[in-house]
Amino acid sequence: MKKLLFFALALVVLTRCAPNNQKLVLEVLKTDRDFSQMSIDKGRNQAFIYYAADSVVMPREGNFPILGKQALVKHLATSIDKSFKLRWTPLRAEAAGDLAYTFGNWELQMEGKDSLEYGNYVTVWKKMPSGEWRYILDAGNNTPKPQ
Numbered sequence: 001m002k003k004l005l006f007f008a009l010a011l012v013v014l015t016r017c018a019p020n021n022q023k024l025v026l027e028v029l030k031t032d033r034d035f036s037q038m039s040i041d042k043g044r045n046q047a048f049i050y051y052a053a054d055s056v057v058m059p060r061e062g063n064f065p066i067l068g069k070q071a072l073v074k075h076l077a078t079s080i081d082k083s084f085k086l087r088w089t090p091l092r093a094e095a096a097g098d099l100a101y102t103f104g105n106w107e108l109q110m111e112g113k114d115s116l117e118y119g120n121y122v123t124v125w126k127k128m129p130s131g132e133w134r135y136i137l138d139a140g141n142n143t144p145k146p147q
């Protein structure tokens with residue numbers, strides 16, 4: 001079911017973003033990379049709050065989704081992010097108008113452990129009236145180590 005939802009969402013975004021605008025793609029790729037760097041430098045919680053739109057949606061495996069930035073702030077307040085580093089790399093992006101998506105790989109390094117956890121993510125972005133990109137939907141899943 002979650003794979004079906006993921007691919008249906010990707011198809012909707014791809015359809016909406018069909019005419020690729022290279023300038024917008026470069027903007028959203030930079031934003032996604034900056035988002036990851038903030039996660040490394042300042043912690044996942046601060047990065048996810050900073051880059052979230054007020055209307056953010058975050059599906060969660062086995063739980064109800066997080067709906068809205070206030071709910072995200074409340075959820076992250078219960079999670080300490082100092083014992084791990086979460087980083088990701090966008091592999092693909094499409095953009096048109098004020099919507100875009102990025103897709104890529106993430107890795108999670110737990111403090112004091114030599115092993116990494118891996119996964120994929122898709123983030124849907126919306127360009128705000130200020131010109132900044134903020135994510136409106138973020139979802140991911142675990143995967144084996146990328147090849």
